[in-house]
Amino acid sequence: MELLLDNISHHYGDFEVMRDITLEIPAGKIVCLIGPSGCGKSTLLRIIGGLEQPQQGSVVQIGEPPADSLNPLTYVFQDFALLPWRTVEGNISLVLEEHGIRGKRADEIITAVLMRTKLADFRKALPKQLSGGMKQRVGIARALAVNPAVMLMDEPLSALDSQTRELLMDDLIALWTRQPFTAVYVTHNLQEAVRLGHRIVVLSRRPGVIREILEIEKPLTDRRFGDSDLESHQKHLWTLMREEAMASDMELVSV
Amino acid sequence: MSEATLNTARRPVAFRGGGFAPKTMRWVGPLVFAALIAFAEYGTRAGFISNLTMPRPSDVLATFITLWESGLLWQHLLPSLTRLAVGAAAGAAAGIAVGVFIALLSYIRAALVPLVAAIFPIPKIALLPLFVIWFGIDEGSKYALIALGTFTPTVVATYGAVDNVDRSLIRMGQSFGLSWFSIVRKIVLPGAMPGILSGLRVSFAIAIILLVAAEMLGAEFGVGAYILEAGSLYDLERLFVGVTILSILGVGVSSLLGLVEKRVLGWRV
Ligand SMILES: Nc1ncnc2c1ncn2[C@@H]1O[C@H](COP(=O)(O)OP(=O)(O)OP(=O)(O)O)[C@@H](O)[C@H]1O
Ligand SMILES: [Mg+2]
Numbered sequence: 001m002e003l004l005l006d007n008i009s010h011h012y013g014d015f016e017v018m019r020d021i022t023l024e025i026p027a028g029k030i031v032c033l034i035g036p037s038g039c040g041k042s043t044l045l046r047i048i049g050g051l052e053q054p055q056q057g058s059v060v061q062i063g064e065p066p067a068d069s070l071n072p073l074t075y076v077f078q079d080f081a082l083l084p085w086r087t088v089e090g091n092i093s094l095v096l097e098e099h100g101i102r103g104k105r106a107d108e109i110i111t112a113v114l115m116r117t118k119l120a121d122f123r124k125a126l127p128k129q130l131s132g133g134m135k136q137r138v139g140i141a142r143a144l145a146v147n148p149a150v151m152l153m154d155e156p157l158s159a160l161d162s163q164t165r166e167l168l169m170d171d172l173i174a175l176w177t178r179q180p181f182t183a184v185y186v187t188h189n190l191q192e193a194v195r196l197g198h199r200i201v202v203l204s205r206r207p208g209v210i211r212e213i214l215e216i217e218k219p220l221t222d223r224r225f226g227d228s229d230l231e232s233h234q235k236h237l238w239t240l241m242r243e244e245a246m247a248s249d250m251e252l253v254s255v
Numbered sequence: 256m257s258e259a260t261l262n263t264a265r266r267p268v269a270f271r272g273g274g275f276a277p278k279t280m281r282w283v284g285p286l287v288f289a290a291l292i293a294f295a296e297y298g299t300r301a302g303f304i305s306n307l308t309m310p311r312p313s314d315v316l317a318t319f320i321t322l323w324e325s326g327l328l329w330q331h332l333l334p335s336l337t338r339l340a341v342g343a344a345a346g347a348a349a350g351i352a353v354g355v356f357i358a359l360l361s362y363i364r365a366a367l368v369p370l371v372a373a374i375f376p377i378p379k380i381a382l383l384p385l386f387v388i389w390f391g392i393d394e395g396s397k398y399a400l401i402a403l404g405t406f407t408p409t410v411v412a413t414y415g416a417v418d419n420v421d422r423s424l425i426r427m428g429q430s431f432g433l434s435w436f437s438i439v440r441k442i443v444l445p446g447a448m449p450g451i452l453s454g455l456r457v458s459f460a461i462a463i464i465l466l467v468a469a470e471m472l473g474a475e476f477g478v479g480a481y482i483l484e485a486g487s488l489y490d491l492e493r494l495f496v497g498v499t500i501l502s503i504l505g506v507g508v509s510s511l512l513g514l515v516e517k518r519v520l521g522w523r524v
Contacts (some may be wrong), residue, residue, distance in 0.1 A: 074430070128523075
C-alpha cells in the first residue's frame with residue numbers, strides 16, 4: 001500500500017501551519033521528514049494517520065493494505081504512550097484485544113514481536129521498571145503487533161540518549177532488513193535521517209512547504225556511523241536547515 | 256589539584272534533598288490514639304477532667320463490652336452497615352458513571368455541571384422529609400439520602416480525574432482503532448482511578464455522617480439511633496461508645512480504601 005499526500009494545507013485559526021504539501025510515500029521505503037521546530041511535522045503526521053483533518057487536500061491510500069494488517073496506519077510515539085498500569089505484554093495485548101485476538105493467538109504474536117524487539121525477558125515488566133530505550137522498544141513492538149502497512153513515527157528516538165538511540169537505530173535497520181516496512185519518520189536529528197531515510201523530505205519553516213526532497217540510494221544495511229557520503233548528505237541538509245532556522249529567528253525578532 | 260585548592264578550607268556539601276517523600280510509619284497513628292486515650296484516662300482518674308465533661312475511657316470500654324455481650328451491638332451495627340454499604344455503593348457507582356460521562360461528552364457536561372454545583376452545597380439531611388415521602392419511611396429514604404450524599408462529591412472527583420487523564424494515551428488508543436467504549440474502559444477509567452479513589456475517601460466519610468443523621472431522624476436500630484438515645488439520656492459512656500464505633504467505622508473504610516489503592520495503583524511511580 002502506498003500513500004499520497006495530495007496538496008495538503010492546514011491552519012489553526014489564522015495561524016498557517018503548512019501549505020500545499022504534495023508527497024508520495026512509496027511502499028517499503030522509509031520517508032524521513034525534517035524541518036525546523038514548529039513547522040508542522042507532527043501535525044502532518046497526525047493528518048497522515050487520520051488523527052486530524054486537513055483544511056485542504058487529502059491523504060490518499062493507493063492499493064489495499066495487506067489482508068493480515070490489523071491497523072494499517074500505526075504510530076510510534078515520541079513519549080512512548082504506554083499504559084503505565086499494564087505490563088509490557090498487556091500493552092501489546094491491548095491493541096490485539098480490539099481485534100478479537102486473545103489467548104493463544106495473542107500469545108504467539110506477542111512472543112514474536114517481543115523477540116523481534118529483544119524484549120523477551122521483559123514480558124511481565126511494568127513500564128516504570130523499564131529504561132527509556134526499553135519503553136520505546138515496547139512502543140515499536142506494539143506497532144509491529146498489528147502488522148501495519150505504514151508506520152508513522154514522530155521523533156521516536158528523541159527522548160533517548162545518544163548511545164541508546166544508536167542501538168535502536170541499528171535495531172530499526174535490522175527490522176526493516178528482515179521485513180521491509182513503509183514508514184514516515186519525523187526527526188530533528190539529521191544523522192537519524194541519513195541513516196534511516198530512503199527519502200528525506202526537508203520542510204521549510206512555518207508555514208511548512210516542501211523545500212527539497214533528497215533520495216539516498218545506498219542500502220540501509222551498508223550505511224555506517226560516520227560514512228563520508230552520509231556525512232556530506234548530512235552537511236547539505238544542515239545548510240538547508242540552518243537557513244530556515246536563521247530565517248525563523250529573524251522573523252521572531254521582527255515580530 | 257593546584258596549590259591554591261589544596262590549601263583552602265574544605266567542607267562537605269550539605270544534604271538538602273530530604274523530605275517531601277511520605278514513608279509508611281505504621282506505629283505512629285495507633286500511638287497518637289493510645290496517647291490521647293491514656294491522657295483522658297489519667298485525667299479523669301486524677302480528677303482534673305470531671306466526669307461530666309468526659310467519660311472515663313475504661314468505663315466506655317466496659318459499656319462497650321456489655322453492649323457486645325448483650326448482642327445489642329450487632330442489632331445496631333448490622334442495619335447501619337447495610338445502609339452504609341447499599342447507599343454508598345449506589346451513590347459511588349452512579350457518581351463515577353455520571354462523572355465519566357460529564358468529562359467525556361460535551362453536552363452532558365454543559366447540562367450537568369451546573370446541576371451538580373447546585374445540588375452539592377445543599378445539606379442533604381434537609382431533604383430527608385422529602386425522601387421519606389418519595390421513598391418511604393423505612394430503608395428506602397435512608398439509602399437515598401446516603402446515596403445522594405455520596406453521589407455529588409464522587410461526580411466532582413471523577414470528572415476532575417478523567418479530565419486529568421493523559422491525552423496522549425487516549426490519542427494512542429484512537430490511533431490503534433480502539434472503540435470509544437474500549438478507550439473508556441481500558442484507558443480512561445484506569446487512568447482516572449487514583450483521582451477517583453481519593454475522591455471516594457471523602458465521599459465515604461460523608462456517607463457515614465449522613466448514615467447517622469438519617470438514623471437519628473427515624474430508626475429503631477442503628478448506630479445513629481443508639482447515639483441519639485444515649486444523648487437524650489445524657490448517658491455519656493454510651494454516647495462515647497457510639498461515637499467510637501463511628502470512628503472505627505471511618506478508620507475501617509479508610510484502610511479498606513488504602514488496601515484497594517495498594518492493589519489497584521501499584522503501577523504508579
Ligand atoms: N491543536 C493546535 N492548536 C493550535 N495550534 C497548534 C495545534 N497543534 C499545533 N499547533 C501549532 O502548529 C505549529 C506546528 O506544530 P507541530 O507540532 O506540528 O510542529 P513540529 O514541526 O512537530 O514541531 P516540533 O519539531 O517542535 O515537534 C506549532 O507552531 C504549534 O504551536
Ligand atoms: Mg513535533
